[in-house]
Amino acid sequence: MQTRTRWMAAALVAATVAAGAKKTSALSGSMDLISPATCSTAQAGRLHTCVVADRTFSSPGAESAVPMRTKVTVTKSGTCTTALTLRLSLKPQGEPAVLLPFQSTREIFLRRRDRAPITSLLIEDATPNWTRALNVPSSCRYSLQVVGNEPDVDSQAEAQAIIADLEQQLATKRTESNYYRNLVQYHRAFMFLQSVATNFHEELTNETVQELRDGAEEALNTLSVLASACDDAMTEQDRENIMLLFFSLPQLGSADDWRNPDGSTKTLADCFGSRDQEIYALVDRLAREHDSENGSQYEEALVQAETAVVELEYKLTLARAQLASWLAGGVP
Amino acid sequence: MKQTIFHWLSGFAWLAGVACGGPIESTGDDFATTSQALDQIGQVCMDRADGLVTCRPSGTSIRDLIDAAGSCTDRCWVDELYPAPPVGMALDEAIRSTVVLDQMIRDTNAIISYTRSNWSGEHYANLIGGKLRAVLIQLNNAQDNAINKRHPRIEKPLEDFEKKFVETYHAEIDPLSADLSDSKRAIERINEVVAKSLSDFQPLKARYAQIASRFQTYRTTESSLVTDLTDISRRASQAELLDLPAISQELLSYSSRKRAAADELALEATRLASHIAQLEAVYQRRSEPHVAFIDRHLSAIPDMTGGAVKSLRNMVSYCDQRRLQIDAQVARLFRGLTARRDGLIALAADERTRETMRHAAHLKASSTFLNEATARSSELNKLPERTARYGLYLWADKYDQNLAVLELEPLCTAPDTGAVPSWRDSGCVAYKRIFNRARTNVTTAIGRTIRLAVSQLRSKGVAESILSEILVDLDAGRVRRAAVTYDTAARLTEVM
Numbered sequence: 001m002q003t004r005t006r007w008m009a010a011a012l013v014a015a016t017v018a019a020g021a022k023k024t025s026a027l028s029g030s031m032d033l034i035s036p037a038t039c040s041t042a043q044a045g046r047l048h049t050c051v052v053a054d055r056t057f058s059s060p061g062a063e064s065a066v067p068m069r070t071k072v073t074v075t076k077s078g079t080c081t082t083a084l085t086l087r088l089s090l091k092p093q094g095e096p097a098v099l100l101p102f103q104s105t106r107e108i109f110l111r112r113r114d115r116a117p118i119t120s121l122l123i124e125d126a127t128p129n130w131t132r133a134l135n136v137p138s139s140c141r142y143s144l145q146v147v148g149n150e151p152d153v154d155s156q157a158e159a160q161a162i163i164a165d166l167e168q169q170l171a172t173k174r175t176e177s178n179y180y181r182n183l184v185q186y187h188r189a190f191m192f193l194q195s196v197a198t199n200f201h202e203e204l205t206n207e208t209v210q211e212l213r214d215g216a217e218e219a220l221n222t223l224s225v226l227a228s229a230c231d232d233a234m235t236e237q238d239r240e241n242i243m244l245l246f247f248s249l250p251q252l253g254s255a256d257d258w259r260n261p262d263g264s265t266k267t268l269a270d271c272f273g274s275r276d277q278e279i280y281a282l283v284d285r286l287a288r289e290h291d292s293e294n295g296s297q298y299e300e301a302l303v304q305a306e307t308a309v310v311e312l313e314y315k316l317t318l319a320r321a322q323l324a325s326w327l328a329g330g331v332p
Numbered sequence: 333m334k335q336t337i338f339h340w341l342s343g344f345a346w347l348a349g350v351a352c353g354g355p356i357e358s359t360g361d362d363f364a365t366t367s368q369a370l371d372q373i374g375q376v377c378m379d380r381a382d383g384l385v386t387c388r389p390s391g392t393s394i395r396d397l398i399d400a401a402g403s404c405t406d407r408c409w410v411d412e413l414y415p416a417p418p419v420g421m422a423l424d425e426a427i428r429s430t431v432v433l434d435q436m437i438r439d440t441n442a443i444i445s446y447t448r449s450n451w452s453g454e455h456y457a458n459l460i461g462g463k464l465r466a467v468l469i470q471l472n473n474a475q476d477n478a479i480n481k482r483h484p485r486i487e488k489p490l491e492d493f494e495k496k497f498v499e500t501y502h503a504e505i506d507p508l509s510a511d512l513s514d515s516k517r518a519i520e521r522i523n524e525v526v527a528k529s530l531s532d533f534q535p536l537k538a539r540y541a542q543i544a545s546r547f548q549t550y551r552t553t554e555s556s557l558v559t560d561l562t563d564i565s566r567r568a569s570q571a572e573l574l575d576l577p578a579i580s581q582e583l584l585s586y587s588s589r590k591r592a593a594a595d596e597l598a599l600e601a602t603r604l605a606s607h608i609a610q611l612e613a614v615y616q617r618r619s620e621p622h623v624a625f626i627d628r629h630l631s632a633i634p635d636m637t638g639g640a641v642k643s644l645r646n647m648v649s650y651c652d653q654r655r656l657q658i659d660a661q662v663a664r665l666f667r668g669l670t671a672r673r674d675g676l677i678a679l680a681a682d683e684r685t686r687e688t689m690r691h692a693a694h695l696k697a698s699s700t701f702l703n704e705a706t707a708r709s710s711e712l713n714k715l716p717e718r719t720a721r722y723g724l725y726l727w728a729d730k731y732d733q734n735l736a737v738l739e740l741e742p743l744c745t746a747p748d749t750g751a752v753p754s755w756r757d758s759g760c761v762a763y764k765r766i767f768n769r770a771r772t773n774v775t776t777a778i779g780r781t782i783r784l785a786v787s788q789l790r791s792k793g794v795a796e797s798i799l800s801e802i803l804v805d806l807d808a809g810r811v812r813r814a815a816v817t818y819d820t821a822a823r824l825t826e827v828m
Contacts, residue, residue, distance in 0.1 A: 037606035041614070185691055209713070303681060306681040
């Protein structure tokens with residue numbers, strides 16, 4: 001009895017050693033499903049009481065520029081006749097589990113919904129009771145190979161299409177970046193010219209100038225009186241200066257030309273036609289809304305667009321590296 | 333008959349060794365030729381391995397004798413049990429006594445019966461080949477001597493002795509031979525099991541040696557892992573942005589290879605350990621029929637694979653640790669690569685937008701500075717405050733305002749370095765106009781206006797002394813003081 005316990009324990013140890021408890025390995029690798037390593041061989045010529053222990057395949061989390069897939073292949077050899085249907089559960093991290101009836105399905109591809117690399121794949125026996133009940137000839141072998149995170153590509157044309165798509169994305173992003181580059185400069189130029197125009201407008205409409213315009217006509221009368229009364233005391237130069245004033249003061253124009261009917265000074269916009277005013281108001285509002293102390297939103301958008309351009313250039317280079325074999329016409 | 337007895341004795345020659353004598357713990361009873369008491373007609377004795385001899389009167393149970401001799405749990409197989417003549421009687425004398433011979437035969441029977449039932453075959457055989465055998469030889473020799481000097485008085489006892497040994501042979505030696513034959517067959521079968529299992533294990537030795545050799549080689553690559561990753565890390569830390577993908581792929585490929593090597597070796601070791609364990613199970617199963625025999629003689633089934641399985645498990649553990657080490661280092665490198673990639677992307681984006689941003693910042697600063705100039709100009713061009721009653725301009729504040737603007741003139745002249753930031757250029761164009769106007773206001777315009785307004789103040793009744801003070805200040809170029817006096821006088825007209 002003691003000996004019987006001993007060799008049964010040895011058989012269990014065999015299964016445990018082979019299967020491993022909750023073992024973790026690289027995303028690419030192999031594992032025995034049905035073999036002497038996972039089953040008991042206590043009955044001569046038979047494999048039975050099999051245990052497929054949970055296994056987690058993991059990846060170091062490398063980035064990818066192309067859609068990725070993980071290929072799971074089942075290899076069978078020997079005679080494995082049985083009425084039982086055995087299934088594995090393949091569960092990529094963050095994705096729903098996929099059932100693999102490994103006696104009838106030889107290959108399956110796993111893809112994340114976002115097609116990014118799978119960082120972790122948990123493989124569990126979905127039918128452990130049936131696996132335990134399995135009793136097959138000792139020649140039966142099922143093993144599983146996982147090729148983790150390979151480009152989801154089956155031909156050179158597909159690889160080229162991925163590159164072409166990335167190139168198109170890059171071209172689009174470059175156009176967008178150039179658009180923002182121009183927009184940033186137009187925006188700033190508008191704001192600057194707005195400042196210049198405001199400055200000129202202020203020069204033309206400030207209180208002193210308006211007062212001058214208002215008083216110019218009266219001042220001319222006064223000058224006239226003064227010139228008549230003091231004619232004898234004036235030099236030729238004095239007379240020329242007074243004549244200049246007589247001639248040029250009217251050029252200031254009427255102060256009313258710079259006033260609105262309500263008496264307020266005309267703004268820059270008030271100097272435009274009504275339709276132009278609308279357009280100007282719109283552009284002015286856009287310019288101000290998109291501006292801030294720390295820079296304009298267009299500048300921020302430019303940086304984002306240009307960052308996206310650089311990222312896409314990087315992505316394209318990475319994609320070319322990842323698909324190098326396919327692009328060269330070979331098969332990885 | 334005599335020959336038969338000797339044959340029986342010689343059958344155990346391979347077990348032999350003549351028992352050594354030792355101190356005898358006598359019962360102290362004297363021998364008597366009559367049969368009143370058993371201790372007077374014989375003894376049963378036990379020689380312990382440490383030399384202590386214990387004897388008890390014939391008829392004492394062998395169990396009691398062994399107990400009296402002390403525990404011999406671990407050493408019984410080297411202890412000796414044998415019959416002895418009564419105390420003080422020589423063997424030659426003993427064989428002449430029918431009573432003594434009968435008793436010695438009974439004692440022999442008791443010893444054989446007990447040990448056959450309670451001792452293992454090996455111990456039993458050892459006993460038969462030990463001192464018991466020596467006693468029997470002595471009896472045989474004594475018998476020879478007696479035969480040679482056959483005396484009518486001893487003829488009968490001798491015949492009885494031979495008869496008894498014939499009976500003993502049939503009653504005891506036949507089963508003993510059978511038991512030994514069984515043991516031999518059992519040993520042969522065990523040998524077959526062992527040989528078969530060794531034959532099963534034989535092909536695995538080569539696999540084990542191969543894996544052990546691979547493992548040995550694999551272990552030596554540990555230092556190269558650090559070297560290789562350090563090299564990749566060094567190159568990555570110096571790489572340009574678009575060189576990083578190649579390094580990233582190289583690292584991925586390198587880590588895959590290294591992890592695959594660890595995984596493959598671990599898988600191979602696991603499979604072999606499993607295979608060995610399965611064969612061990614078969615071996616144990618084959619040994620099962622012999623468990624009782626093995627337990628009795630060997631105490632345990634020999635462990636044929638424990639060392640190899642343990643070694644393989646250690647290899648698997650090492651490979652697992654190695655893979656974890658690779659994973660950790662590669663993950664750290666990927667994090668570093670990602671950080672460098674992000675940094676270089678930000679740098680590249682910054683470089684490509686820098687010129688545009690510089691233009692934008694320049695225009696923004698120009699606009700801001702120009703807007704300030706416009707605001708100052710607007711402020712400066714506002715008309716001075718006027719008195720309510722006569723509308724006389726008040727000049728002191730306006731003078732101060734113009735003077736304050738002139739203090740900003742260095743912003744656009746930078747007399748120390750001669751360099752003015754370019755973003756001030758446009759603002760300075762506007763400021764120059766402001767400065768010129770302010771200078772004219774401060775130096776001439778305000779003064780002249782005040783001088784012209786003096787006659788207005790006079791007409792409003794302002795004291796001549798005040799007007800005179802204003803004019804004196806104006807003549808002396810003290811325009812601000814004149815403006816302050818003028819403003820005071822102008823405000824006075826409000827209440828005059």
